[in-house]
Amino acid sequence: MIELFTQKNNSEMQDSASMSVKHDYSLFIVADGAGGIGDGKHASQNAIDFVHSFLTGKEITLNNVKSCIKHVDHQLSLCDNYGETTLIVLIQTNNQIFGASVGDSSAIMVSKALVHDLTENQIRKPLVGSGEASPVGFGPLNVNGSIIIGTDGLFKYANFQKITEYMNDNRSASEIAGLARLKSGAFSDDIAFILSKPQA
Numbered sequence: 427m428i429e430l431f432t433q434k435n436n437s438e439m440q441d442s443a444s445m446s447v448k449h450d451y452s453l454f455i456v457a458d459g460a461g462g463i464g465d466g467k468h469a470s471q472n473a474i475d476f477v478h479s480f481l482t483g484k485e486i487t488l489n490n491v492k493s494c495i496k497h498v499d500h501q502l503s504l505c506d507n508y509g510e511t512t513l514i515v516l517i518q519t520n521n522q523i524f525g526a527s528v529g530d531s532s533a534i535m536v537s538k539a540l541v542h543d544l545t546e547n548q549i550r551k552p553l554v555g556s557g558e559a560s561p562v563g564f565g566p567l568n569v570n571g572s573i574i575i576g577t578d579g580l581f582k583y584a585n586f587q588k589i590t591e592y593m594n595d596n597r598s599a600s601e602i603a604g605l606a607r608l609k610s611g612a613f614s615d616d617i618a619f620i621l622s623k624p625q626a
Contacts, residue, residue: 428445431600435614440469443455457471457554458470458512460511460512486517488566491525491563499528499556503555513529515527518622527561528548530578536572536593538594544573549561572594573621575619580602580617584605588605599621603619
């Protein structure tokens with residue numbers, strides 16, 4: 427089961443997420459446009475569009491995913507008004523995951539016995555769109571548990587242990603997002619993430 431959750435905090439949503447389920451794999455993309463550096467909203471949205479365009483018709487490999495992020499970095503850097511963004515591109519097959527990332531968005535895989543930070547070695551800056559981004563790959567790894575790919579609107583403001591507990595308890599994406607809500611019910615930041623649960 428796959429769920430996508432997005433919610434804006436300000437008038438302009440700068441976080442974007444996309445999922446595409448193919449015959450033999452699923453493609454998950456999360457991007458968080460950098461506020462104050464050009465147009466964060468369009469940076470994240472255009473990054474996702476460039477990913478889909480680049481990977482269409484190509485063999486889906488880890489090297490091609492890393493090349494994809496470098497391509498997106500170059501394309502965004504050509505336009506002064508596109509801005510910069512974090513970017514995670516994750517591929518999930520029936521039994522494996524792999525991908526690459528830049529920035530401070532995160533991807534984790536969680537089971538009762540394991541919490542695996544897939545993006546722990548990523549390079550936070552320069553961001554995608556600077557023309558100097560350095561994507562770091564992860565995997566391939568066997569799928570063992572639930573997976574979340576999300577922006578810092580979730581991971582910065584929600585208790586990490588609670589996120590993993592909710593994932594193990596098979597909570598919904600909306601319930602997990604609730605961990606980042608303020609007492610007022612609002613969010614401190616834009617939030618976008620994809621939750622992939624193993625089939626029962």
